[in-house]
Amino acid sequence: MSSTTTSTFTPLSLLPLPDKAQVNDAFVGRSLSSLRTPALVVDRGVFKENCERVTLEAERRGMRFRAHVKTHKTIEGTRLQATASHGVKAFIASTLPEVWSVVQSGLFTEDLANDILYSMPVSADKLEDLNDAQEKIGNKGVLRLMLDHPAQVAAIEGFNARFKRGAWSVFLKVDGGGRRAGAPPESEQMRSLIKACLASSAVDIYGFYSHFGQSYASTSLDKATAYYHSEIECVNAAAKVARSLGANGQFVLSVGATPTAHAATQTPEDSENLQGELELHAGCYCMNDLQQLATTLIDIDACALTVLARVVSVYPLRNEAMCDAGAIAFSKDTGPFPGFGRVVHPDRLTTWDVGRISQEHGTLVHRPGVEEDKIEQIDVGDLVRIVPQHACLVCAAFPWIYVVDGSDEVVDVWIPFKGW
Ligand SMILES: Cc1ncc(COP(=O)(O)O)c(C=O)c1O
Known part of the structure; x- marks a missing residue:
């Protein structure tokens, strides 16, 4: 392996996407009834309203908002999340092509983005590409990592020593019962992770992050709100553990899945005595679907x-x-x-x-x-x-998404990033 970072993002160049100009030429102006099926259709006006509603309410409650791009995986969708929103410049990506496409999209240079989180617990093989993405962002913003095990800190230390780079800003992932990624807030794994971070010059703890996938079981505002409150408790508990282990400074406490984000923005804000600043995050909120409809927190016309x-x-x-x-x-x-x-x-x-x-x-x-x-x-x-x-x-x-705006006419075609 070379001792300097590569200047191009190798995997992405091997993942060619359909050419947007050609696809637009073929389909913009056509009616839905002329398209070969199955086809995927997004109503841009509804997408925009969904973004506006949630971020406006988050802003009213004094909460930051971080938008996930994994649902649509498109530049156009990300740009709408940024511009239809109330001050949202922080994003989340779940794959390297998502990270790289957002970084290359111009959003950072246009000051529409200044923060992107790679939300999978990071593995050593991804660090060189993520470091390239940070270099491409330059001083326009920061790329953050997600950690949930001390071994990841060791991998980052090895990388930083080899590539002579400074500390990465990291979220620590808290498992609040969903049993996907993360360590339970007061567990031995969380303690040793926090200790490893505090002892290392390779990472700075930015905050604690939870994704309450279990909140998809909500069938009422009350139930989703209860999940939302337990989510806050769980990141706050992890932050308290960090304080007890000697961490100081301000943390960001990031919570959300679309049902808890809808609950947070449909109830009065009442989170006090927190160990940090509350950030709400969500991905599906811009599209919505039957699972969201079943929570009762949206209507069918928000899909x-x-x-x-x-x-x-x-x-x-x-x-x-x-x-x-x-x-x-x-x-x-x-x-x-x-x-x-x-x-x-x-x-x-x-x-x-x-x-x-x-x-x-x-x-x-x-x-x-x-x-x-x-x-x-x-x-x-x-x-x-x-x-x-x-x-x-x-x-x-789907290879691409037909975009309409309140009628049956295709007004744009979005091409989702593919692969890993
Ligand atoms: C780490 C992380 N954050 C946020 C989200 C967004 O959740 P939702 O799509 O429910 O808004 C997801 C979705 O899986 C996720 O994995």
Whole structure:
């Protein structure tokens, strides 16, 4: 390995994306009914309103906001998160192509971004590329890392010694019961992580970060608010442990998943006696989906994303139909609502669900509970728009996203970053 950092980001150059200009030439101005299905459609106006609503309310409550780009994985979406927002310049990325694309997008030089967090617990193989990204950002902002184990501190020390770089700003990931990444706030793993950070000149603790994925089980504002409060307690507890181990200075306490971010911005702010400044983060909030609808914290007209599909057959004997979007288009994500998607007219649910899926087939079934005489007619050739259970995997599956703005006309095409 060379002893200086590489000037180009090697993996990204091997991940070519469709050319935006060519794709725009082919599709902008066309109506949705002229597109081959399945296709992914985002309403830009709804996306923008979703960003504005959440960040305005966060600002009103005096909270910082950090926007995740993983849901849409596009420059256009990131730019809207920045510009439709109230002072949001901090971002989160979950892959190196996301980091690098945001860094290259011009957002830092235009002063629309000044902070990006690489949110996977970092491994040694990623450090050289992340260091390149920080060099590219230069003095326009900071790239932060996520840690949840002392071995990661040792890997960073090795890297910094080899590449002669200064300390990285790090969030420590707190596991508040979701059992994905992170160490429980008062655990031995958290203590040894904090001690390793305090003893090292390779990292500076910026704050404590929790992602409450379990809050997706909320079915009311009260439940989501309870998750939100436990999330704050858990990052605050970790910060208290850090203080007891000798840490001083101000911490950022970053909390959120879309349900807790919606709860935080729909209830009065009441967090006092915290060991740091509260930051809210979210990703799916810009798109929304059936999982968010099931929390009751949004309405159907806040779902910016739909899968466009065609009815390819009907089966009167079993009261079912078939559409041309299956497991690849919807992912196999499920949620509190049954099935994999709900057919919508522009602003209301119809009586049809995607009940079963295989790779390319989606079986349309009568929504459970809807009386037979209320079932709407569906015919071969019908074009249907379907809200999926969860936006993130769906966006990642499509080569590009058709963008509309309140009508059926394609006004832009967004091309999601791919790969790792
Ligand atoms: C580390 C991290 N932060 C934030 C988010 C955003 O969560 P959501 O999409 O629920 O807003 C995620 C989503 O998985 C995540 O992994």
